[in-house]
Amino acid sequence: MNKTTYVAGICLLGSLVTGCSDSNDFKPIAGMDALDIYANACSSCHGENGGGKFGILLKLAGSDASRDEIVDKIRNGGHIMPAFPNIDTENAGLVAGYLKSL
Numbered sequence: 001m002n003k004t005t006y007v008a009g010i011c012l013l014g015s016l017v018t019g020c021s022d023s024n025d026f027k028p029i030a031g032m033d034a035l036d037i038y039a040n041a042c043s044s045c046h047g048e049n050g051g052g053k054f055g056i057l058l059k060l061a062g063s064d065a066s067r068d069e070i071v072d073k074i075r076n077g078g079h080i081m082p083a084f085p086n087i088d089t090e091n092a093g094l095v096a097g098y099l100k101s102l
Contacts, residue, residue, distance in 0.1 A: 027086035034098035037091055041084060050102045061102035070096035 026041045038050075045058050052059030065073070074092040077083030087095070 024082040024084050025086060026084060028091050032091070034091075034094035037087065037095050038098055041087065042095070045081075050099055060099050063099065067093065067096045067100060070099055 024041065028037050028040075032040075042060075045053070046060050047053055047058070050060035050063075052061075063070075071089060071092040073081060074084050074087055074095060075089065084092070
């Protein structure tokens with residue numbers, strides 16, 4: 001692999017996860033269901049139906065994470081995952097249940 005290809009690949013990878021860090025101010029509207037919350041807060045990074053970007057990056061479908069681990073990740077974030085402090089534990093639990101069903 002030449003240097004130009006390597007740099008282009010790093011830039012592409014960086015652009016795929018841009019905006020997927022720190023904290024997010026998304027707040028669900030009362031009565032939103034899990035699919036609507038996912039579509040508005042998660043799908044831009046994790047893809048439609050949890051398939052990830054291009055089917056590999058940030059994939060959630062088929063994860064072995066427990067419901068509680070998913071709720072914790074939603075609320076507190078992770079390595080490149082932003083925290084969603086405005087998604088309360090109840091709504092995070094709904095999203096976790098949706099993700100476990102994928």
